Amino acid sequence: MFASKGFWGYFGIFNSKPYGRYSxxxxxxxxxxxxxxxxxxxxxxxxxxxxxxxxxxQSIRSQQLEKIN
Structure with a gap:
């Protein structure tokens, strides 16, 4: 879609069959x-x-789930 592959790596929005659109x-x-x-x-x-x-x-997610329950 709109992406850059350069000296510092990959940056942007890509599109593929298995994943669809992803950043x-x-x-x-x-x-x-x-x-x-x-x-x-x-x-x-x-x-x-x-x-x-x-x-x-994972730790943050577990803490958030504990607060909900």
Missing amino acids: VYASNLTDLVFIITKTKDITIISPRQRLDFITTC
């Missing part, structure tokens, strides 16, 4: 994290410490 903000294509929202929007990022990022997100 990418990634400098490293080997450690990607797919974020899928409740509205089915997909964002792909590449945090420096992928596993720490995922652990933190």
Whole structure:
């Protein structure tokens, strides 16, 4: 759709058959994290410490679910 592949990585809105339209903000294509929202929007990022990022997100999500229940 509208994207840039340059010196600092990938940035923009892409489109593919399996995922449809999705946003990418990634400098490293080997450690990607797919974020899928409740509205089915997909964002792909590449945090420096992928596993720490995922652990933190899961912890925050668990805390939010505990508050709801």
